[in-house]
Amino acid sequence: MPVGRLSNAFACAKAENRAALVAYVMAGDPSLEVCAAILDALPKVGVDVIELGFPFTDPMADGPSIQRAGIRALKNGTTLRKTMALVEQFRKNHPETPLIVMGYLNPVETMGYDAFARHAAEVGIDGAIIVDAPPEEDAELRAAMQASDLALIRLATPTTDAKRLPAVVAGVSGFVYYVSVAGITGDKAIETADIAEAVAAVREASGLPVAVGFGIKTPEAAARTAKIADGVVVGSALVDVIASAHETGGDVAQAAAAFCQSLSQAIAQAR
Amino acid sequence: MDARNSWGSYPDAQGRFGQFGGRFVAETLMPNILALQQAYEDAKADPSFQETLDVFLRDYVGRPSPLYFAERLTDHFGGAKIYFKRDELNHTGAHKINNCMGQIFLAMRMGKTRIIAETGAGQHGVATATVCARFGLPCIVYMGATDVERQSPNVFRMKLLGAEVRPVDAGTATLKDAMNEALRDWVTNVKDTFYIIGTVAGPHPYPQLVRDFQSVIGRETKQQMLEREGRLPDALVACIGGGSNAIGLFHPFLEDESVKIYGVEAAGHGIETGQHAAALTGGRPGVLHGNRTYLLQNDDGQIIDAHSISAGLDYPGVGPEHAFLKDTGRATYLSATDDEALEAFQLCARLEGILPALEPSHALARVGEIAKDVGKGGIVVMNLCGRGDKDIFTIANALGAKI
Numbered sequence: 124m125p126v127g128r129l130s131n132a133f134a135c136a137k138a139e140n141r142a143a144l145v146a147y148v149m150a151g152d153p154s155l156e157v158c159a160a161i162l163d164a165l166p167k168v169g170v171d172v173i174e175l176g177f178p179f180t181d182p183m184a185d186g187p188s189i190q191r192a193g194i195r196a197l198k199n200g201t202t203l204r205k206t207m208a209l210v211e212q213f214r215k216n217h218p219e220t221p222l223i224v225m226g227y228l229n230p231v232e233t234m235g236y237d238a239f240a241r242h243a244a245e246v247g248i249d250g251a252i253i254v255d256a257p258p259e260e261d262a263e264l265r266a267a268m269q270a271s272d273l274a275l276i277r278l279a280t281p282t283t284d285a286k287r288l289p290a291v292v293a294g295v296s297g298f299v300y301y302v303s304v305a306g307i308t309g310d311k312a313i314e315t316a317d318i319a320e321a322v323a324a325v326r327e328a329s330g331l332p333v334a335v336g337f338g339i340k341t342p343e344a345a346a347r348t349a350k351i352a353d354g355v356v357v358g359s360a361l362v363d364v365i366a367s368a369h370e371t372g373g374d375v376a377q378a379a380a381a382f383c384q385s386l387s388q389a390i391a392q393a394r
Numbered sequence: 395m396d397a398r399n400s401w402g403s404y405p406d407a408q409g410r411f412g413q414f415g416g417r418f419v420a421e422t423l424m425p426n427i428l429a430l431q432q433a434y435e436d437a438k439a440d441p442s443f444q445e446t447l448d449v450f451l452r453d454y455v456g457r458p459s460p461l462y463f464a465e466r467l468t469d470h471f472g473g474a475k476i477y478f479k480r481d482e483l484n485h486t487g488a489h490k491i492n493n494c495m496g497q498i499f500l501a502m503r504m505g506k507t508r509i510i511a512e513t514g515a516g517q518h519g520v521a522t523a524t525v526c527a528r529f530g531l532p533c534i535v536y537m538g539a540t541d542v543e544r545q546s547p548n549v550f551r552m553k554l555l556g557a558e559v560r561p562v563d564a565g566t567a568t569l570k571d572a573m574n575e576a577l578r579d580w581v582t583n584v585k586d587t588f589y590i591i592g593t594v595a596g597p598h599p600y601p602q603l604v605r606d607f608q609s610v611i612g613r614e615t616k617q618q619m620l621e622r623e624g625r626l627p628d629a630l631v632a633c634i635g636g637g638s639n640a641i642g643l644f645h646p647f648l649e650d651e652s653v654k655i656y657g658v659e660a661a662g663h664g665i666e667t668g669q670h671a672a673a674l675t676g677g678r679p680g681v682l683h684g685n686r687t688y689l690l691q692n693d694d695g696q697i698i699d700a701h702s703i704s705a706g707l708d709y710p711g712v713g714p715e716h717a718f719l720k721d722t723g724r725a726t727y728l729s730a731t732d733d734e735a736l737e738a739f740q741l742c743a744r745l746e747g748i749l750p751a752l753e754p755s756h757a758l759a760r761v762g763e764i765a766k767d768v769g770k771g772g773i774v775v776m777n778l779c780g781r782g783d784k785d786i787f788t789i790a791n792a793l794g795a796k797i
Contacts, residue, residue: 180697181570181682183577184420190564202694228418228681233695255418255681259408280422282584287425305422306582 128221128249129274129297132171133332133353140394142349143171144387145334147225147358148379149192150177150209151201153369160376161365162213166220168380169387172334173213173220174252174356177206179227184254186309188359191366203230203239207246214247223276223297225252228264236267243273250274250297258290265294274298279325281305281317292329298354299329302337309338309359319351326353342389349393357386401648401724404715409598409685412721414714417597419684422581431599433504438606443499450495451610454528455485457492459611461618461775466745473765474628474772479615479643481779482751488780489611489639490521494590496607498525501588508583509533511590512576514541514569514635515705515753516548517780518592523557533557536575538568541705548784566699569709573683593636594713597684601714608642615775616646628768629654632777633757634727635671635707637716639779648724656764657716658757660702661729671700673712674720674727687714703732703792704752706780730759736792739782751780752788 136143146165151158165173178193178201185193203226210222224243231239231253243251250273256264258277268275274297282305283291292299303318318335326333335348336356348355361382368378404411417427437443451457460483464476481489501509509531513519519535526533535552539561542549552559565571573596580589594601594608619627630647632640634657647653662670670676673688680689682697690698690710700710719725730738738758742750750758757776765774782789790797 179695180565181574183574183683184422184581186578187564194565197696202696204694229689229691229697230695232680233691233693254420255684257417257419257421257424259424260416260418278421280420282422282425284425291421302422305584307578 128219129172129223132221133298136171137353141391142352142393143332143334143354144169144383144390145172145174145336145354145356146170146361146383147174147176147356148365149189149196149362150175150206151196151199152192152362152365153195153375154199155201155205155209157369157375159209159212161379162209163216164376164380165383166217168384169391170220170383172354173222174358175206175210175222175224177203177224177226177230179230182227184307186307186359188309188362188366192362203234207242207248210248211246221249222247223250223252223274224248226254228253228256231264236264240267240271240273244271248273250276252276252278252300254278258293276300278302281321285324288324288328292325292331295329295331298332298334299325300356301325301333301335301352303335304337306337322352342385345386346389346393349390355390404718405598405602409602411715411718413679414687414717415598415601415685417684418681418686419597420581422584423597426580426584427597429504433500434599434603437500437503443503447496447499451492455491455495456483457610458614458618459483461615461622464746467742468765470741470745471762471765473762473770474768474774476761476765477627477773477775478778479611479775481611481639481777482781486517486521486524487783488517488521488751489608489642490518490592491524492610492642493592493604493607493638494518494521494525496603497588497590498529498531501531501590502529504588506586506588507531508587509590510536510576510579510587511592512536512569512572513592514538514572514708515784516541516545516552517706517784519557519559520548520551520555522590522592523552523555526557527555534579535559536562536572536579538566538572539563540567541569541572544788545705545784568699570697577683593638594641594715595636595683595685595687595711601685604638605641605645605715608638609645611639611642611777612644612646615643619773619775623773626650626653627773627775628652629656629764629772629774631656631658631757631761631764631774632779633707633753634659634674634712634716635709635753636711637713639777641713641715643775643777644725655719655725656760657725657727658760659727659729660704660707660756661731662701662703664731665729669701670729671702671707671709672729673710674716675729677710679717682711685714687711687717688720703735703788704756706751706753707756728760730756734759736789739789748778749782750778751782752785753780754778
């Protein structure tokens with residue numbers, strides 16, 4: 124019951140009157156071994172949902188931080204299959220923490236939609252966000268994922284108007300990811316006042332928890348977002364922490380964990 | 395085959411050419427893509443749109459471009475008569491301006507106030523900078539840092555035309571990375587920005603609208619050929635990078651089944667070396683830059699860097715309609731290496747007094763065989779889609795000459 128893991132995580136956070144913390148890391152960054160250690164450390168420091176990126180050579184919706192993480196991962200030989208192997212390893216010690224993968228369609232097409240969904244379910248992945256598969260193009264993928272009881276998580280954005288929103292949330296399970304700014308990952312800082320209304324509209328239309336991401340870089344920003352959203356996604360900022368710890372020769376997993384702990388504490392006290 | 399004699403009906407409402415094409419973009423862009431499609435439909439239904447465009451194509455671009463009988467090249471090969479469709483004589487020196495002129499009118503119809511574009515060799519960048527200067531719109535051109543280096547004359551031309559050229563260091567710093575960066579800009583500035591894509595790739599409706607704007611090449615060719623020879627040609631030949639000049643020539647002839655169609659991809663150092671840009675010949679279907687098409691990619695679906703001496707063909711994908719024409723068998727796709735293109739360039743320079751761009755030099759490299767195959771009494775038309783002035787430094791370098 125993979126979708127169950129995701130629903131449980133959001134339900135638990137709600138029961139504690141707080142937002143869930145969704146943390147993004149790139150598979151294989153800075154190496155497959157260190158990435159495994161990072162993943163292992165996250166559940167203990169208050170990360171409720173892990174979003175694991177799988178690299179693509181041409182990440183057209185990502186900013187410089189995640190682009191560089193993808194290049195590091197590819198240089199390490201990280202593939203979609205190796206990303207799945209990382210999850211398999213993670214699952215041995217963490218049966219409860221939901222984990223979704225995020226990336227671009229071409230590696231998934233190359234593996235084959237059915238093979239992707241089956242293999243993902245086998246290793247304990249709970250769902251996927253495929254950035255360049257909008258509702259108009261994801262019917263086959265959606266069918267394959269439903270057959271394996273995986274959540275397909277879509278992005279809603281400031282450009283998704285009221286007319287389009289029902290189509291965007293149709294067939295979605297787990298949660299909806301609201302991209303708080305029209306832009307690339309890690310772009311400008313967000314204005315929470317602008318997005319409260321949008322989050323409410325997405326929640327209403329989908330009947331699902333809404334996680335907000337793009338541009339949340341600090342515990343303070345996470346706390347502000349946590350007041351209005353069911354989940355707070357932190358990606359580029361965490362990827363930067365990992366990159367800088369790696370470059371300075373520090374304990375990368377510990378640095379990532381410390382940063383996530385500061386985020387989860389801020390979120391816990393936000394409401 | 396269902397597709398026969400209904401080639402003009404593609405793409406379908408979802409932007410598909412069979413399994414190819416589509417709209418594989420981030421959600422942020424979807425509303426914009428749909429709005430662009432609507433604006434294009436409206437423009438097509440408005441006669442004044444085409445009338446205005448036609449005036450500018452005539453007086454500013456210099457259309458129609460001549461159809462020229464390449465007599466000495468014909469004698470040299472001893473096969474069918476070879477004609478050149480001389481789109482290299484257009485303002486700015488290539489076919490790219492046909493499309494830019496159409497898209498700038500669309501941008502203005504949509505009330506957009508900022509123009510972005512990607513460029514490889516710089517020809518599309520120059521054409522975009524040109525129309526932006528003419529209509530007073532700010533223009534930002536993304537160009538791979540590697541290409542900025544090797545195409546410095548075109549970078550300076552764009553700057554003279556008032557455009558801002560932004561070098562892209564990401565990835566391999568060539569055309570595909572420039573396109574990624576232009577898409578990132580567009581995602582960030584969706585409200586006021588119009589993205590002028592230079593080739594028949596990208597998300598629907600780009601492959602369709604770029605094709606339609608370039609189809610003036612084929613329409614003129616057909617009319618000129620009927621006037622000159624009183625019949626249709628036996629074969630068409632054009633080079634393929636993304637494939638905009640080729641589809642422009644091919645499309646008005648797709649339903650004329652007697653006309654054979656040949657596209658020529660860049661084989662770089664040779665298909666067998668893996669260092670080439672021949673997506674149709676050496677790739678397989680996948681999804682990149684908003685559409686499903688043939689791509690150079692590895693077993694994990696990662697895109698492999700293309701290689702060609704011609705920066706304009708140096709792209710790991712190809713327009714989705716070409717993928718469709720290949721799979722349905724309507725068109726045949728060949729390839730030519732860097733060396734073959736260089737040789738063809740020199741042959742054309744000496745026999746016809748024309749310096750072709752390195753892109754159509756690839757088509758030239760195969761035109762002799764095609765002319766022989768068609769045979770005496772037959773007619774072959776090749777799209778001479780760009781002039782070679784921009785390439786003289788590259789060619790000098792390849793030939794070991796100092797200039």
